[in-house]
Amino acid sequence: MSFHYTVETTKTIEEAVNSLEEVLKNYKFGILWNFDLTAKLQEKGQNFNVPYRILEVCNPIEANRVLTQNQQVGYFLPCKIAVYKDGDTTKIGLPKPSMLMEVINDPALKDIAAEVETNLINAINEAK
Numbered sequence: 815m816s817f818h819y820t821v822e823t824t825k826t827i828e829e830a831v832n833s834l835e836e837v838l839k840n841y842k843f844g845i846l847w848n849f850d851l852t853a854k855l856q857e858k859g860q861n862f863n864v865p866y867r868i869l870e871v872c873n874p875i876e877a878n879r880v881l882t883q884n885q886q887v888g889y890f891l892p893c894k895i896a897v898y899k900d901g902d903t904t905k906i907g908l909p910k911p912s913m914l915m916e917v918i919n920d921p922a923l924k925d926i927a928a929e930v931e932t933n934l935i936n937a938i939n940e941a942k
Contacts, residue, residue, distance in 0.1 A: 820907030
């Protein structure tokens with residue numbers, strides 16, 4: 815089983831990010847931070863030229879549910895979605911919440927993580 819879910823899209827990075835922002839609202843997720851990793855690394859003097867964005871997204875209802883169950887889940891919040899170029903292809907992907915929750919080893923989190931994962935995967939598929 816893979817730790818991530820990744821798809822390809824014909825959209826540009828900016829188009830994919832804008833589409834994600836709109837679609838995520840339907841699942842009650844908002845983008846807390848749209849981090850331009852490429853620009854930050856270049857600002858720090860690194861020769862990194864791959865367009866790479868990291869979106870930190872959160873559904874406050876789900877965040878409350880998991881944190882109420884186990885505060886260690888905060889180590890993985892907010893959820894991250896990466897949008898980046900791989901050659902000529904734009905990719906959108908995320909680490910699977912179900913896999914991240916395996917590390918905490920709290921059976922009560924499995925169903926919540928699976929639900930969050932399904933919603934995020936559906937959002938990515940709709941946005942691509």
